[in-house]
Amino acid sequence: MAVYEMTAEKLNEMIVNKEEFFLFDVRNESDFNDWKIEGEKISYLNVPYFELIDGVEPVLDKIPTDKKVVVVCAKEGSSKMVAEMLSEHGRDVFYLKGGMKAWSEYLYPVIVYEDENMKVYQFIRVGKGCLSYMIVSGNEALIVDPSRFIDVYKDTAKKEGVTITHIVDSHLHADHISGGYELAKQTNAKYYLMKSEGAVFEFEPLENHDRIEFEKVSLEVLAIKTPGHTPGSVSFFVNNKLLFSGDTIFVSGLGRPDLGGKAREWAKDLYDTVYNKVAKIADDVIVLPAHYANFDEEVNERGYIGNLLGNIRAMNEVMQGKNEEEFVEYVAQSASTETPPNFEDIIAINRGVKEATPEQKQELEIGPNRCAVHHTH
Template sequence: MSDAISVKELTKKIINGDSVFILDVRNTGDFDDWKIEGENVEVINQPYFDLLEGIDPVMDKLPKDQPIYVVCAKGGSSEFVADQINEEGYENVYSIEGGMKAWSEHLEPVKIGEVAGGSIYQFVRIGKGCLSYFIESNGEAAMVDVNRMIEQYEDFLNEKDAKITHVFDTHLHADHISGGKKLAEQKNAAYYLPPKDAEEVQFEYEKVRDGDEYKIGETTIKALYSPGHTIGSTSYIVDDKYLLTGDILFIDSIGRPDLAGKAADWVADLRETLYQRYKELTDDLIVLPAHYMTIKEMNDDGSVSAKLGVLYKENHGLNISDEDEFRKTVSENLPPQPNSYQEIRETNMGKVSPEEEEQREMEIGPNRCAVR
């Protein structure tokens, strides 16, 4: 019989740079759209239905000298295939528990550094490229861009013995369902959202405006209005040391301005934010985005961050001097719209309340918030 490996264990291996071989047995279309990736990850695809009678179709592709990890959509088919591989004499064969569904939902906390009286952590949603943040000082805490899997945050909070007082969303998300409002309600904390993104929101929230400051223990969080990805997009400066950019600026790309159908209107806002508002900030600020596009943006410790000054030298999206060329770049180099993005926006507005399994299906697939 084959063994099983959790997505948490697999995530550790990928972040550590271990050599990982994966056999993905989903349909080829699903595989081509979204797969497990990593610096030292080799992944091949052979649909489950091709392997019902045996593993001959992949026999010559399987390594003899390293573990084999088999993944499917939810974990059932991969167990069957992993057992078949094991029966053919291969050792160290593992089925990935929960499949790509579990991979999509795992959050890996990575410590970024210190703040006054405490620390800041980044939660890496490695299966989707989402990044969220925990800022703690003297027992008080704030969270930014929370994903819907709030149980994982709650487990972390219990370990840290911290009380959540503030929950922020940098903007109204369109690629994933926010857990911010739900977490705030459960922890009796205030939930903050930029009002320009919230005109259709169906619930009460605290309005965030440019220049507002919030105290978390000894730490100061300052709001910086930074439109372009959405009309309300707001960044947060933490202790004049960290810049949480939401989906405006990434490590290797910039935010797309079209997820609400307003690309032509918002391109100028995006350029003003990137080429003026951010330019006025100190180069030493550590940029902490809400997403990353590829594993190449990840640092050796698994975090996703870089100094603002470095990005102004190396990020192509910050170095397009001609305005017409910039407009063309952000309007013609866009990946497909995120899966179910309009339904996700309406869920985040409180207009609809899908069941949990439907929410999972809505989020399936990679992050698509950036200009290529």
């Protein structure tokens, strides 16, 4: 029997297509419980590889013979070893190429919206729960919340035959490293960020712009007015049709305002955002957030993560009928969960006050997204 390599792309395809398969994760139990590959049709077994060094016989009866089996570890080596041991027992087995590190870095594009004025791509970083966007109009493109894997945006722009002219970050990200500054350097695009976020490199302060216009797109900056979980969090309202909500509104909840240690104070700003600013936006506007918590629950039938504002309001009791005191109490309670790992280092890199090698960036980003916590199930 044989051992086969499986790429993150192929694994993601199986999850999106709701294919049944068996995932044998050979990382430590704590790592598995903290962060794993998720999908509606996946069955799991987690046994640390060091328990299998003398052989896989103890787990053979737990591994099905009628399903595709994928072995996963942190970087690939251990899963390949375990897969080879299983194949010696007559099993066809796959191992994930590059391990969870590769899974953390994989992102793929989905077209979320198209009309005569613009075409919008969402880039889903599935192992991390991060979302970024490209708005194409005429010969230009604007990027929203780019990840550090900037080639994917350059490749998509090339395929569309457009030039990237504007790049915006909705806030200073705490769980992943932004590609905004690097992408701007490589494309000569204008890079916009809130001055209040404290970045030390050269950028265009969003405070100076009520809107950004190019080709047939008018992007309204709901700036300083929409804190999510940082004080300079903003949302972008495009052509009165799409709300790029950053970490202010998610498909299944609201952003956590506690990462600066001012949960109650910032929750009041979030209340003002939800009940005064966003309340004026129509129900049929599509909300496109910067993160998601659960792919299976939040991906829609068209394959992207987003929903109509009216649907989000209806599902989200905290967005309706609460006074400021009730809202602040609810948010403060919800916000007491674990913070994103390494978030202080990541923010320092995104601010430009700290340098990091690609390897260090990879290490810092490993793990789940913990920016979306206010769920309403």
